[in-house]
Amino acid sequence: MLFTPRMSAQAGRVACYARFCRNLSSEGTLIQSHFKDGVQRITLNSPQTRNALSLEMMTGLRKSLAEAHANTQVRAIVLSGHGPAFSAGHNLKEMTTEDGIEKHREIFHCCNELMFDIVRGESPVIAVVDGIAAAAGCQVVAMCDIVLATERSQFSTPGSSFGVFCSTPGIPLARAVPRKVASYMLLTGKAINAQEALRAGLVSKVVPEADLETEVEATCQAIIEKPRAIVTLGKRFFHQQLEMGLSPAFERGGGVMVDNLKYKDAQEGISAFKEKRKPTYSHTSEKI
Numbered sequence: 001m002l003f004t005p006r007m008s009a010q011a012g013r014v015a016c017y018a019r020f021c022r023n024l025s026s027e028g029t030l031i032q033s034h035f036k037d038g039v040q041r042i043t044l045n046s047p048q049t050r051n052a053l054s055l056e057m058m059t060g061l062r063k064s065l066a067e068a069h070a071n072t073q074v075r076a077i078v079l080s081g082h083g084p085a086f087s088a089g090h091n092l093k094e095m096t097t098e099d100g101i102e103k104h105r106e107i108f109h110c111c112n113e114l115m116f117d118i119v120r121g122e123s124p125v126i127a128v129v130d131g132i133a134a135a136a137g138c139q140v141v142a143m144c145d146i147v148l149a150t151e152r153s154q155f156s157t158p159g160s161s162f163g164v165f166c167s168t169p170g171i172p173l174a175r176a177v178p179r180k181v182a183s184y185m186l187l188t189g190k191a192i193n194a195q196e197a198l199r200a201g202l203v204s205k206v207v208p209e210a211d212l213e214t215e216v217e218a219t220c221q222a223i224i225e226k227p228r229a230i231v232t233l234g235k236r237f238f239h240q241q242l243e244m245g246l247s248p249a250f251e252r253g254g255g256v257m258v259d260n261l262k263y264k265d266a267q268e269g270i271s272a273f274k275e276k277r278k279p280t281y282s283h284t285s286e287k288i
Contacts, residue, residue: 031060032082033067038075038224040068040123047083053136054091055103058110062117069121075228076220077121079144080128081137086153089135089169092162108168111136115172118143119239122232124223128216129153130209134191139169142176142202145235148216149194150209155202158189175242177202227265228283262287 032043042064044051051057068074081087094107118125118140127133127144134156141147141155157173159166166173166186174182177200185192197203207215223231237256241249260266264286265279272279 030054030057031064033064035068035071035074038073039078039220040064040071040074040076041078041080042068044079044081044087047081047085049091050085050088050132051081051083051137052088052091053111053140054094055107055110057091058107058114062110062114065114065117065121065125069117069123074123075224075231077123077125078128078216078220079125079140081131083131085132085134085137086127086129087134087137087140088132089137089139089159092164095164111139111168115139115143118145119235122228122235124231124235126216126219128212129155129194129203130212132156132191135159135166135169138185139166139172142169142172146219147203147205148212148219149197149203149206150212151194151206152209153194153197153203153206154191155185155194155197156189156191157185158191160187161189173202176200227263227269227281229263229285230260230265232285233260233263264288 030044030046032041032045034041042061044057044061046052046054046057053061065077068077090107090111095104124145125143126146126148127141129141129147129149130153131150132154133141134154135158138155138157157166157169159169170182170186173185177185181192181200184190192200192202194203194206198206205215205219233256237253241253244252265281265283267288268281269279
């Protein structure tokens with residue numbers, strides 16, 4: 001199930017994948033990645049293909065995410081697309097019979113692993129959409145922790161129009177929006193606009209294009225100000241409890257909160273609140 005990653009193996013798998021990625025012979029230009037002030041900005045950089053998620057694009061994106069997750073200085077990851085589209089989805093040119101079934105299996109395996117990469121990492125992943133997010137591009141958006149979009153953005157799962165139903169994009173979509181909205185998007189292929197996506201829960205916030213960068217910075221800063229280990233703990237349990245029943249979720253959640261109170265930064269936050277001062281966090285997982 002898509003929202004049940006094996007978080008206990010997270011650190012080892014991320015580190016292992018990061019080492020593997022560093023051994024790749026070519027960096028390429030399909031992905032641009034830049035770190036500054038606690039924020040890793042990752043940009044899909046193929047505007048001529050509307051940032052189609054080719055196998056090469058997805059491999060590069062996985063590499064950048066692994067490196068960001070392995071960097072303890074990264075507090076938030078911003079994922080965006082260069083040009084008029086966030087991403088138009090898979091590259092259909094890679095899906096002909098000439099490519100063969102093994103190539104097709106490789107593409108969808110890579111895409112599935114990419115989805116897990118987004119939720120496995122310790123840092124929140126923020127999708128920034130200024131244009132079209134379609135098919136697998138919409139799938140990536142639905143998997144991200146936070147989605148900021150401009151008023152002109154559109155979201156769709158139009159695969160059936162090309163004879164390929166958006167089965168995998170529908171998995172996170174159905175977990176992000178009401179069933180009837182997901183069915184409408186999947187069965188008709190029609191796009192919903194940014195405000196409709198906001199009301200449905202696919203988007204966190206819609207802002208004018210001119211205000212997008214300001215909103216991105218404000219969102220990242222709000223995350224960075226929080227204690228790192230507490231945010232990591234919260235993100236991990238949030239995704240775990242989505243696949244639980246109500247009773248086990250509350251039972252497990254209570255245990256997580258008890259564990260949360262053991263953190264040095266939790267006690268610092270409580271003390272600061274009581275003393276009416278600004279907390280000084282260590283941003284470590286040290287416990288008292």
